[in-house]
Amino acid sequence: DGGITQSPKYLFRKEGQNVTLSCEQNLNHDAMYWYRQDPGQGLRLIYYSQIVNDFQKGDIAEGYSVSREKKESFPLTVTSAQKNPTAFYLCASMKIWKGTHTGELFFGEGSRLTVL
Amino acid sequence: DAKTTQPPSMDCAEGRAANLPCNHSTISGNEYVYWYRQIHSQGPQYIIHGLKNNETNEMASLIITEDRKSSTLILPHATLRDTAVYYCIVRVAVNNAGNMLTFGGGTRLMVKP
Numbered sequence: 001d002g003g004i005t006q007s008p009k010y011l012f013r014k015e016g017q018n019v020t021l022s023c024e025q026n027l028n029h030d031a032m033y034w035y036r037q038d039p040g041q042g043l044r045l046i047y048y049s050q051i052v053n054d055f056q057k058g059d060i061a062e063g064y065s066v067s068r069e070k071k072e073s074f075p076l077t078v079t080s081a082q083k084n085p086t087a088f089y090l091c092a093s094m095k096i097w098k099g100t101h102t103g104e105l106f107f108g109e110g111s112r113l114t115v116l
Numbered sequence: 117d118a119k120t121t122q123p124p125s126m127d128c129a130e131g132r133a134a135n136l137p138c139n140h141s142t143i144s145g146n147e148y149v150y151w152y153r154q155i156h157s158q159g160p161q162y163i164i165h166g167l168k169n170n171e172t173n174e175m176a177s178l179i180i181t182e183d184r185k186s187s188t189l190i191l192p193h194a195t196l197r198d199t200a201v202y203y204c205i206v207r208v209a210v211n212n213a214g215n216m217l218t219f220g221g222g223t224r225l226m227v228k229p
Contacts, residue, residue, distance in 0.1 A: 004159075035219070042203070043160070043219035090159050103150050103207055105217060107159025 002027045006091050006108035013078075013085070013115050021076045021111045023091035031094040032074035033105070036060060036087045043090060049074055050096065078113060086115045120204045125224040128198075134191040136223050138204030141185040146208050149180060150217065151189045153200040160203065160219065163189065194227045201225070 004025045013019045025032065031050045035043040045058030049068040063082025068074055078085045089112075092105040121139040128134040140149065150165040164171055164178045166187075171178045177190040191198055203222040 042221050045218070088157070092159070103148055103165050103217065104162045105152070105160070107161070110157070110159055112157075 004091060004093055004106055004108035006089075006111050008111060009109065011111060011113045013113065015115055016080045018077055018079050019085075019113065021078070021089055021091075021113070023074045023076065023108060024072055025074075025093045025106070026072060027093055027095070027106060028071070029093035029106070030071070030096040032068070033092045033094070034058075034064070034066065034074070034076045035090040035092065037090060037110075038087050046076065046089075085113055088112050120206060120220060122202075122204050122221070122223045124221060125226070127226050127228055128191075128194045130196060130227055130229050131193055134194040134198065134225060134227070136189040136191075136202050136204075136225065137186065138189070139186045140204070140206050143184050143206050144208070145184075147206045148208070149178065149184075149187050150205045150207060151176070151178065152203045152205065152217075152219070153198075154203070154222070155197075155200045163202075194225075196227050196229065199225060199227045 007022045033048040034046040036046055037043050044060050046064050047055055047066040049055035052068050052071050055066050055068050063079055065077045088110050090110045091108045094105050148165050148167050151163040152160040154160040163175050164173055166178045180187045201222040201224050203219045205217050207217050
């Protein structure tokens with residue numbers, strides 16, 4: 001079945017370590033997104049990418065990095081520069097058709113990162 | 117993008133209709149209204165969207181006022197599995213530099229037996 005796969009589902013990290021979260025989609029969607037969610041809060045956009053080899057910062061990009069070498073993949077690296085990385089991370093994709101989009105985001109199941 | 121205002125929480129009895137309001141008084145003429153929901157510890161799920169006319173699908177109905185300054189998402193027969201946070205978002209459906217949806221606090225709907 002088509003969808004978005006995030007891994008790992010749970011991740012523990014020591015302070016000062018970088019960690020990479022995986023996001024893969026087989027929906028043939030052009031746009032991909034990373035959101036962060038803190039307890040009881042809405043989603044905040046970290047990075048997004050509309051085409052391969054191009055990506056844009058969202059509202060809270062500091063301390064994060066991404067790459068988009070393949071259409072299907074959009075990994076997120078949480079670096080040691082991110083001061084408060086413990087959060088729920090959500091990856092999403094959207095179909096862009098003839099320069100417009102439906103607004104329908106497809107989300108993965110999320111990755112919960114805990115810094116010890 | 118137009119800002120949306122939603123009540124932080126609502127209760128609904130199982131089997132009854134759940135009516136979730138959203139205020140978007142600064143919406144522009146080319147902005148759509150989208151609704152998503154998020155069940156605890158899962159990724160949000162698309163529900164429905166509309167521009168001017170009322171919309172209905174297998175999950176819900178969307179009623180948009182004539183002046184488009186507010187809308188209501190209707191779950192006709194709420195079940196316990198509809199307990200979730202519901203997000204109302206407005207966005208233009210064009211591929212511009214800010215091609216993303218912004219999720220605010222949403223409404224936490226609790227469906228009770």
